[in-house]
Amino acid sequence: xxxxxxxxxxxxxxxxxxxxxxxxxxxxxxxxxxxxxxxxxxxxxxxxxxxxxxxxxxxxxxxxxxxxxxxxxxxxxxxxxxxxxxxxxxxxxxxxxxxxxxxxxxxxxxxxxxxxxxxxxxxxxxxxxxxxxxxxxxxxxxxxxxxxxxxxxxxxxxxxxxxxxxxxxxxxxxxxxxxxxxxxxxxxxxxxxxxxxxxxxxxxxxxxxxxxxxxxxxxxxxxxxxxxxxxxxxxxxxxxxxxxxxxxxxxx
Amino acid sequence: xxxxxxxxxxxxxxxxxxxxxxxxxxxxxxxxxxxxxxxxxxxxxxxxxxxxxxxxxxxxxxxxxxxxxxxxxxxxxxxxxxxxxxxxxxxxxxxxxxxxxxxxxxxxxxxxxxxxxxxxxxxxxxxxxxxxxxxxxxxxxxxxxxxxxxxxxxxxxxxxxxxxxxxxxxxxxxxxxxxxxxxxxxxxxxxxxxxxxxxxxxxxxxxxxxxxxxxxxxxxxxxxxxxxxxxxxxxxxxxxxxxxxxxx
Numbered sequence: 001x002x003x004x005x006x007x008x009x010x011x012x013x014x015x016x017x018x019x020x021x022x023x024x025x026x027x028x029x030x031x032x033x034x035x036x037x038x039x040x041x042x043x044x045x046x047x048x049x050x051x052x053x054x055x056x057x058x059x060x061x062x063x064x065x066x067x068x069x070x071x072x073x074x075x076x077x078x079x080x081x082x083x084x085x086x087x088x089x090x091x092x093x094x095x096x097x098x099x100x101x102x103x104x105x106x107x108x109x110x111x112x113x114x115x116x117x118x119x120x121x122x123x124x125x126x127x128x129x130x131x132x133x134x135x136x137x138x139x140x141x142x143x144x145x146x147x148x149x150x151x152x153x154x155x156x157x158x159x160x161x162x163x164x165x166x167x168x169x170x171x172x173x174x175x176x177x178x179x180x181x182x183x184x185x186x187x188x189x190x191x192x193x194x195x196x197x198x199x200x201x202x203x204x205x206x207x208x209x210x211x212x213x214x215x216x217x218x219x220x221x222x223x224x225x226x227x228x229x230x231x232x233x234x235x236x237x238x239x240x241x242x243x244x245x246x247x248x249x250x251x252x
Numbered sequence: 253x254x255x256x257x258x259x260x261x262x263x264x265x266x267x268x269x270x271x272x273x274x275x276x277x278x279x280x281x282x283x284x285x286x287x288x289x290x291x292x293x294x295x296x297x298x299x300x301x302x303x304x305x306x307x308x309x310x311x312x313x314x315x316x317x318x319x320x321x322x323x324x325x326x327x328x329x330x331x332x333x334x335x336x337x338x339x340x341x342x343x344x345x346x347x348x349x350x351x352x353x354x355x356x357x358x359x360x361x362x363x364x365x366x367x368x369x370x371x372x373x374x375x376x377x378x379x380x381x382x383x384x385x386x387x388x389x390x391x392x393x394x395x396x397x398x399x400x401x402x403x404x405x406x407x408x409x410x411x412x413x414x415x416x417x418x419x420x421x422x423x424x425x426x427x428x429x430x431x432x433x434x435x436x437x438x439x440x441x442x443x444x445x446x447x448x449x450x451x452x453x454x455x456x457x458x459x460x461x462x463x464x465x466x467x468x469x470x471x472x473x474x475x476x477x478x479x480x481x482x483x484x485x486x487x488x489x490x491x492x493x494x495x496x497x498x499x500x
Contacts, residue, residue, distance in 0.1 A: 086497035096415070099405060099415065130497055
């Protein structure tokens with residue numbers, strides 16, 4: 001499974017005459033098979049970090065090293081709706097990442113049917129994106145990220161549009177998936193509980209410009225299930241994170 | 253209920269028309285009765301010459317419009333894709349698009365004669381500018397994230413174009429087609445009013461006016477209205493079927 005190293009990365013954006021410093025000297029490591037979450041206030045550069053790891057933007061200075069060079073990539077953008085194809089049905093959207101694969105159509109369709117069932121999306125297979133709710137669209141986006149059996153999975157707030165019950169269920173499924181496949185995962189979250197439940201490592205970013213405030217290693221046992229959310233260790237970790245976040249300055 | 257209001261609106265205008273006619277305030281040469289216009293229209297619909305007028309007008313529109321699609325869509329795509337081609341043509345197209353289409357009729361008549369060829373070329377020219385411009389906007393203004401998504405899925409070149417960029421630009425292309433066909437229809441009717449046309453709705457309207465047959469003139473104008481409305485509705489319907497996601 002791939003690993004990622006972000007080394008002294010700086011990134012700023014320039015729009016008209018305004019310069020915004022998004023990331024200030026960030027260094028972090030995502031080990032092979034590790035689940036790393038990032039939490040931090042708005043404007044702390046979380047999505048910039050996400051784009052850097054995806055390779056869709058380049059750092060001003062520093063390096064982003066992904067090893068090996070070639071791996072199967074899954075991703076969910078924060079703006080999941082804009083990354084789905086509105087002219088295609090849910091089924092066709094799920095087939096899109098397999099466009100360049102060598103699987104036969106039958107194999108592809110089998111994969112899609114399995115995922116549709118797993119995500120409870122079977123009855124929406126022939127619906128268009130504008131015909132389903134925001135939560136369902138996010139599920140489609142999440143399902144699409146898994147269809148390639150990713151080795152590196154990048155998720156930007158993948159549960160933000162889901163109701164609590166579904167969010168918990170999807171996290172359980174994702175945790176199982178990650179534990180089974182041992183893929184490397186990087187997730188941005190606004191929800192402390194999600195981050196604790198899923199991650200091996202939680203990175204807390206400070207406000208703008210983004211710097212790393214703290215890195216927490218999560219040693220809660222795996223495999224994880226709903227009960228772990230009720231444990232004392234989970235509570236302790238939550239308290240620790242809340243204290244760190246509380247001391248964070250909010251970027252305005 | 254909506255339809256009822258529409259019918260009511262039309263009925264109000266017709267009644268008002270009849271009242272003005274019956275009052276005798278306006279010379280019937282300027283305003284014939286709605287009943288005589290309706291009778292004439294029904295009569296014309298079984299008249300082979302008038303049907304040939306409609307057919308020829310539609311045929312010219314269709315020919316010119318088809319040429320415009322075949323040339324305009326690829327040109328728009330190239331302009332959307334290549335900054336160089338965009339820089340080369342953007343000003344020219346925008347400039348010619350700004351010239352009122354009907355002002356070009358004398359020029360086209362001078363260059364290509366008074367026959368159908370000249371009319372069809374003018375329709376093609378006018379529609380092409382609109383279609384190319386809208387297609388270009390469609391390619392340029394597509395959601396960046398969708399393109400990135402496609403690229404991250406390993407799509408490049410032709411596949412990226414057919415799977416992401418072209419479908420993304422379709423709503424813009426359809427707006428272009430709808431605006432272009434309406435403009436094409438205006439151009440064809442006006443161009444038919446000039447010398448050298450033996451058949452066509454524009455020719456019928458101007459002919460009727462020249463011989464003071466105002467009932468015929470009103471009927472032909474109404475027919476042109478019905479056709480223009482129908483063409484627009486067909487394109488709206490087509491748009492809602494083909495690019496059903498547009499605006500949602």
